[in-house]
Amino acid sequence: MRKAVYPGSFDPVTLGHLDIIERSARMSDWLIIGVLNNNSKTPLFSVEERVNMLKKMTSHLPNVEVKSFGGLLIDFMRANGADVVIRGLRAITDFEYELQMAQTNRVMAPEIDTVFLTTNLKYSYLSSSIVKEIAYYDGDISEFLAPEIAECVREKMSERKKNG
Numbered sequence: 001m002r003k004a005v006y007p008g009s010f011d012p013v014t015l016g017h018l019d020i021i022e023r024s025a026r027m028s029d030w031l032i033i034g035v036l037n038n039n040s041k042t043p044l045f046s047v048e049e050r051v052n053m054l055k056k057m058t059s060h061l062p063n064v065e066v067k068s069f070g071g072l073l074i075d076f077m078r079a080n081g082a083d084v085v086i087r088g089l090r091a092i093t094d095f096e097y098e099l100q101m102a103q104t105n106r107v108m109a110p111e112i113d114t115v116f117l118t119t120n121l122k123y124s125y126l127s128s129s130i131v132k133e134i135a136y137y138d139g140d141i142s143e144f145l146a147p148e149i150a151e152c153v154r155e156k157m158s159e160r161k162k163n164g
C-alpha cells in the first residue's frame, strides 16, 4: 500500500492546495494531509480549525485522511508508515526552499522520497499569505478559495480586527 503525506500549514487551504490534494490522492493508495502545528508561527486559524476545514473540503475523497503534526515531518511519516512526501511547486522561487527540505529529509530518512507536483497554471501565483493580505484589506478572495473557506477567512479577519 502506497501511503503518502501532503504536509503544510494550510492557513487556510486554497484552491491550489485542493488541486494538489485531488491529483495526489489519485496517485496514492492512501493520502494523509499533515497539518503543521507550529507554536512559533502565529497562524490565522488554530490547528483544529485548519484540520476541520480540510476535512470538509476532502470529504468526497475516500482515501484521504487529515491529521495534525508537530515536530519533524519524517517522524510523522514514520509513525504513520508513509514513505512519500508530496509537495506542490508553483514557480522557480519555490525551488530552493523545497530542494533544501527534500534533501535534508532524505539525509535524515533515506527511505522517504519527496515527489513534486507542478501546480495547475491557474494557481501558480497563489499563496495562503497573499490571500490573507487581500482579506485583511477587504479585497475579494472568492477566486482563490472554496466558498466555505472564504467565508471562514472573512469572519476570522473581522474578529481579528475587532479585537485589535
Ligand code: PNS
Pocket (backbone or CB within 6 Å): 007, 008, 009, 010, 036, 071, 072, 073, 074, 100, 101, 102, 104, 105
Ligand atoms: O505550507 P508550508 O508552510 O510551506 O509547509 C512547510 C512544512 C510543514 C512542509 C515544513 O515546515 C515542515 O515539514 N515542517 C516540519 C518540521 C520539519 O520536519 N522540518 C525539517 C524539514 S527540512
